[in-house]
Amino acid sequence: MRVSKSDGSQTTDLQRDALLAAGVNPELLYEDMASGKKQDRPQLASCLKALRAGDTLVVWKLDRLGRDLRHLVNVVHDLNTRDVGLRVLAGQGASIDTTTAQGKLVFGIFAALAEFERELISERTKAGLASARARGRKGGRPFKMTPAKVRMAAASMKRPDTSVTELCKELGITRQTLYRYVSPEGKLRAAGQKIIDRKG
Incomplete structure (x- = not known):
């Protein structure tokens, strides 16, 4: 569950009711109060870390889970590699249940769109770097991991x-x-x- 504001103007009651109605154990509910764009969402991180093979992550709507399309696809790809399912209860993603063939197909379309977006960004980045090199400038980020x-x-x-x-x-x-x-x-x-x- 997630709401964007922690000042009391928004609550997770609707999401909580939907998750409980879907059969989620009340002791396994995770709640963040943070913008969907924020990377630091400790309860989401704890939830993802707690999942084990054979589990299913249940969310009310897709926007409660991902910051953007690429982040969403990366999260679900990670779940798939760990043999963890994803089920979306409402909104545009309500047909997604990656434990079923139809749900995998729907998310496959999302993944294809995210890949298309990545390729466009990569092409623009390469074009920009080539243009910069032609002008005598070097670009690119230093490698972070050692x-x-x-x-x-x-x-x-x-x-x-x-x-x-x-x-x-x-x-x-x-x-x-x-x-x-x-x-x-x-x-x-x-x-x-x-x-x-x-x-x-």
């Missing part, structure tokens, strides 16, 4: 008392970057293994 950081991230994520927010601050990376290299259980993803294999 073998030491990857190992630290993996070791930290294996501990249940680890604060993902604090870990990201310590490493100087975003939550999205962390999960690109290490799973919520502390297992190395392909990108993390590549860094360690490449640089030792």
Whole structure:
């Protein structure tokens, strides 16, 4: 569950009722009071970390889960790789239930759109860098992850008392970057293994 304001002007009552009606255990409800654009959503992070293979994440509407389309697709891709389902109860995504064939098809369309968006951004970025190089300027972001950081991230994520927010601050990376290299259980993803294999 999520609402954007914590001043009491918004409540999660409607979302709570819908989740309970869908059969969600009251003890397994997670609630954030933060804008959907914020990266720091501790209850969402705790929820995602608590999920295990065979579980299903239930949300009221898609916008309660993702900051944007790409973030949403990345979250669901991560759930799929962990054998965790997603079920959306209302709104435009109400037909999504990734535990069913139809739901997987619908989300597959979303994933294709997100991939299309990524390719457009990549093309514009490459064109911009090529233009800058032609003018004698070099561009590109410095690489953030090192073998030491990857190992630290993996070791930290294996501990249940680890604060993902604090870990990201310590490493100087975003939550999205962390999960690109290490799973919520502390297992190395392909990108993390590549860094360690490449640089030792």
